[in-house]
Amino acid sequence: EYEEKKYVIAYASRTLSTAERNYGATEREALAIVLATKHFRPYLEGNKIYVRSDCKALEWMRTAKDVTGRLAQWAMKLSAYQIEEIKYRPRKLNTNADSLSRNPLPDDIVNQHEVSTIETAVNLWQNTNILKDIKEEQQADPKLKQIIDFLETKPTTDSNDKRNPHILVNGLLYKIKNSNMYYNQRIIGEKHLLVIPKAMQNKLLEWAHDHPTAGHGGQQKTLFRLITRVYWESMRKDVFNYISACQLCQQFKYNNAPTASPMQLHSVNEPWHTIGMDIMGPFPTTARQKRFLLVIVD
Known part of the structure; x- marks a missing residue:
């Protein structure tokens, strides 16, 4: 009041x-x-x-x-x-x-909303011009260009070929998620991971971590948003380094890591070999006007 x-x-x-x-x-x-x-x-x-x-x-x-x-x-x-x-x-x-x-809502609605948000974020790039940019950067990447040229000159649908577990779809290079299974080239989805060229990797990291629908998630959440749809060789390492260097995460996120130094055991051969002492207090004054304790540990 x-x-x-x-x-x-x-x-x-x-x-x-x-x-x-x-x-x-x-x-x-x-x-x-x-x-x-x-x-x-x-x-x-x-x-x-x-x-x-x-x-x-x-x-x-x-x-x-x-x-x-x-x-x-x-x-x-x-x-x-x-x-x-x-x-x-x-x-x-x-x-x-x-x-x-009046209208209580079950707890699982929040979880369903979170899952829906994640799915929306993961597929966001598929509806933008970023696919066109990725296609151009794939052609400009020397390593990926070799794979693309190989597939264009010698196309194959044999996904058991471990030498080149990739596939071209509409000019875009995809990595076959499970090279032990056969996939038709027309099937695009979770079984194919879009290969991200070096020049586009930082942009994808920014989208997966900094985008409003991503909410500066941790390493596992950010990696999940990427690893289910795209691929590049050093993705795990890059995700770790990117989040570790995120200024907003360092500024606002709580650090759950223990701050105390690790305890070390000392080798003791006999009683009174090592003695630890400390003073505790002040405590309420006793009848004898005492306020502190001397603690000795063998």
Whole structure:
């Protein structure tokens, strides 16, 4: 509350588990209070709490004495907070909270959206002029030009030829993903990987990592976006080096690597061979006016 006006400072929600969906209406409302106190604990501890709910049956929960089962467990958890009042508020007056609970969405929708976003990003380059640029750069790349000339002068559909597991489609050089299987030249998809010339590799790395649909993903996510559709020899190494040098990733991403130096074991032949000492404190002053501990470890 600020200047006699009430403002929302945070929202929290989650879907119910399979077991929780079998709870009655009152139990669900009680569960919401328990989860809310846990989530907003930093705001609630040490303050008076007033709960407003459109479930009138909850009014008895604060003063009930004969509750059993999970309600008793929840009542015990809530006893740690200074809940002054649980008051019924009609739904029409509780719209700020009630409207948010009308259309719950299952958690897997988020995952499906992420997968859809990835697929859209992976195929984005197929709908642009980048294919034309790749074709021109393939012709300009000396190493790839040799392969293209070989396929043009001596075309083959034998994908078991390990000497040259490539194929030309509409003038573009593809690498056969599995050279132990036979593919028709007209079949283009996951079984053929577009060969990216040296001059275009950095552009593909930028697209797979920096593009808004990529979201500066990690090494594995970035590699997945590339390795399922395109190919060049040093792709893994290039992805690692590109992400390691990404300025935005270094600036904003949290480093999960442990910062402590590795512990080293010392060879000990007899007691009191090596002694470690340290001083701990300050602690609350004792009756003898002591505040520190001298710790000695053999």
